[in-house]
Amino acid sequence: MKAxxxxxxxxxxxxNVTLDPPKTGEIRVKMGATGxxxxxxxxxxxxxxxxxxxxxxxxxxxxxxxxxxxVNGLEVGDHVILxxxxxxxxxxxxxxxxxxxxxAGVPDGRMIDGTYRVHQGEKDFGTMQFLGCMAEECVVPxxxxxxxxxxxxxxxxxxxxxxxxxxxxxxINTAQVTPGSTCVVFGCGGxxxxxxxxxxxxxxxxxxxxxxxxxxxxxxKQFGATDAIDGSDGQAPGKIHELTGGxxxxxxxxxxxxxxxxxxxxxxxxxxxxxxVGVGSLTQSFSINALMAPLSGKTIKGSMYGDANPxxxxxxxxxxxxxxxxxxxxxxxxxxxxxxxxxxxxDMEKGVNARGVIVF
Numbered sequence: 001m002k003a004x005x006x007x008x009x010x011x012x013x014x015x016n017v018t019l020d021p022p023k024t025g026e027i028r029v030k031m032g033a034t035g036x037x038x039x040x041x042x043x044x045x046x047x048x049x050x051x052x053x054x055x056x057x058x059x060x061x062x063x064x065x066x067x068x069x070x071v072n073g074l075e076v077g078d079h080v081i082l083x084x085x086x087x088x089x090x091x092x093x094x095x096x097x098x099x100x101x102x103x104a105g106v107p108d109g110r111m112i113d114g115t116y117r118v119h120q121g122e123k124d125f126g127t128m129q130f131l132g133c134m135a136e137e138c139v140v141p142x143x144x145x146x147x148x149x150x151x152x153x154x155x156x157x158x159x160x161x162x163x164x165x166x167x168x169x170x171x172i173n174t175a176q177v178t179p180g181s182t183c184v185v186f187g188c189g190g191x192x193x194x195x196x197x198x199x200x201x202x203x204x205x206x207x208x209x210x211x212x213x214x215x216x217x218x219x220x221k222q223f224g225a226t227d228a229i230d231g232s233d234g235q236a237p238g239k240i241h242e243l244t245g246g247x248x249x250x251x252x253x254x255x256x257x258x259x260x261x262x263x264x265x266x267x268x269x270x271x272x273x274x275x276x277v278g279v280g281s282l283t284q285s286f287s288i289n290a291l292m293a294p295l296s297g298k299t300i301k302g303s304m305y306g307d308a309n310p311x312x313x314x315x316x317x318x319x320x321x322x323x324x325x326x327x328x329x330x331x332x333x334x335x336x337x338x339x340x341x342x343x344x345x346x347d348m349e350k351g352v353n354a355r356g357v358i359v360f
Contacts, residue, residue: 003055003118003135004341004358005125006044012056014339017125020117022068022139029080029145032154034134035059036336036344036356037162038189038256039279043128044345047281054109054126055118057134058084059162061154062360064145071142079150081161083310084129086112086144100305104143105130112141134341136360146314152321155335155357156328159190160317162305163355164328167194168317169306170252170277171202179203181249184240184267186231188216189348190355191277192254193223193331199250200224201325208243210236210263213351223327234259237266247272254278258286265298273299277306335359 005015022028040056042048064078074080087094088104105112109126116124117139118132126132131140148157167190171177183199185192188211199207200223209220210231217228227243229236241247247269253261256278265274265288288300306313320326333353336344344356 001136002338003132004057004338006050006052006054006056008052009046010044012044014341015120017055017118017120017135019137019139020119022066023113024069025071025142026068026111026139027064027071027074027142027145028066028137028139029062029082029133030065030137031060031062031133031135031360033061033158033360034358035158035161035163035190036341036348036358038348039162040128040134041345041348042279050109050126050128053123054128055132055135056128057138058129058131059158060131060133061148061157061161062133065137068142074142074145074147078147079152079157080145081148081157081314082131082133082140083144083146083308083314084131084162085305085308085310086130086141087310088143097309098307099310100308134338134358136338146310148315148318152318155332155359156321157318158357159328159331159355160314163190164194164317164331165308165310165313166277166303166306167191167254168198168201168326169308169313170195170275170303171198173307173313174301174303175250175252175273175275177202177204177250180205182206182208182244183250183252184208184210184248184264185220185225185252185254186210186236186260186264187253187255187278188220189254189351190331192252193219193354195252195254195277196220196223196225197326201320206244208240208248216351219354222330237263240267244269249273250275252277256280258284261286262288265300268298271297273301275301275303277303331355332357
């Protein structure tokens with residue numbers, strides 16, 4: 001089968017590989033679609049350290065093709081969205097209703113049992129986040145698969161597996177945006193646009209989008225932003241304070257850039273909340289004034305995967321989509337074949353798409 005593989009740091013290509021059958025507690029999924037996410041690029045460039053060779057892909061949807069021993073609740077033919085955090089249901093995080101922090105396995109390219117399912121001859125290939133779903137098929141933990149309504153197209157459903165859940169969840173679950181509030185979103189890629197949608201769904205009165213690309217700011221307005229600010233001059237916090245008369249209630253950083261994290265914190269009013277959604281590297285940090293941090297009473301919250309409970313939140317988001325409240329159709333700007341994956345990554349880096357999706 002074909003799979004998109006990071007072969008060495010900075011390099012990736014479509015490779016022909018073989019796939020083992022699912023073991024106990026696993027399933028084999030025939031992929032329908034896979035979103036092209038910046039986190040995949042972060043694996044390629046080493047920001048997310050996974051030892052190559054590793055099959056990319058962590059945002060996908062497909063059809064259950066085979067069940068391993070002991071799998072309950074799923075059947076061959078079911079349509080599923082894949083979660084890049086397999087929730088075991090029994091660890092401390094799961095028992096405290098924070099399954100996004102499940103400790104069932106270490107995402108080092110191997111499956112939960114410490115072995116591999118993808119090979120090329122005698123060589124083992126790792127898989128990104130227990131999935132590696134930028135491939136025609138993948139073997140994944142059954143707990144990472146969420147059954148969905150078959151009427152939802154795979155290209156739309158796939159986005160819920162990462163970008164949409166991360167963004168909408170940051171607004172609804174992490175920040176718990178209140179009706180009538182003012183929000184600002186730094187970075188209007190797929191995740192940032194999803195944050196904007198989450199703020200809109202939550203009833204925010206004013207949503208300010210900040211980006212350096214004019215086309216991204218236009219997209220932001222399409223998804224619910226009421227104001228747009230060109231952030232290329234680095235003066236966005238001052239402009240936001242002027243627009244709002246003192247700062248936003250909530251600010252979201254959706255890129256993973258330390259300077260923008262500081263800008264998000266600076267953009268909220270005293271007592272406001274800055275939510276960090278984007279992921280930087282292990283070597284980066286950002287600073288906050290030690291005097292003003294306590295005096296301003298601001299809150300900084302990290303948002304991992306939109307504080308998702310995938311088995312509850314994925315159907316919830318698809319319900320919003322089916323009722324016309326969450327726009328997934330316009331999020332899919334362009335689809336690609338797996339052979340066109342290099343172009344998909346080029347387009348993502350140029351900011352051409354709201355989201356590019358590889359369709360199988």
